Amino acid sequence: MSVNPELVGRDFPPTAPYLVGREKVREFSRAVFATDPQHLDPAAAQALGYADVVAPPTFAMVVQDLTLQQLLSEPDSGIALERTVHAEQRFRYTRPIVAGDELTAQLRITGIRPFGKGAMVTSEAEMMDAGGAHVVTATSVLLIGGEDA
Known part of the structure; x- marks a missing residue:
């Protein structure tokens, strides 16, 4: 079965809320070598105005x-x-994600482009905080190989 072209425009239900934990942020920061103090030290982040x-x-x-x-x-x-x-991956931020945020995300398929025997599927995930304010839009492109690829 090839990628269903009727996915374009489909909105998926919002995810369950994800509570951003301090230790998860620290672990992720270390994993991606993000060593700036605001990623690891609450006092350094608070000095910059973050909670x-x-x-x-x-x-x-x-x-x-x-x-x-x-x-x-x-x-x-x-x-x-x-x-x-x-x-491919892109992010468009309204504000940074901070430990303590409770985020929900909703996916929309924005495009499908044939590519050889497969397709490139573009999606956008809109992430909102607990108050309903936009935090970030994450855009992904997935390359889906054809069944004979």
Whole structure:
């Protein structure tokens, strides 16, 4: 089965709230070598005006992954994980993610472009805080290989 072109424009349900934990931010920061003090030390982050440690920009992938799991588990998607490569990633922030944030994300499929025997699937995950304010939009492009690829 090839990628279902009817996915374009599909909105998935919002994810369950994800509570951003201080230790998760610290672990992620160390993993991506984000060693600036605001990522690890609450006092350094507070000196910059934040309530707690600030997540590195790519931390949004942790929450976006919850939305991509929705897409990958969609029975009519035509997307098989074993034929999927994460080809591109972008973030558009309104404000940084901070420990203590409670984020929900909603995925929308914004484009499908045929590519050889497969397709490139573009999606946007809008992440909002507990008050409903926009925090970040994460855009991903997945390269889906064809069944004979």
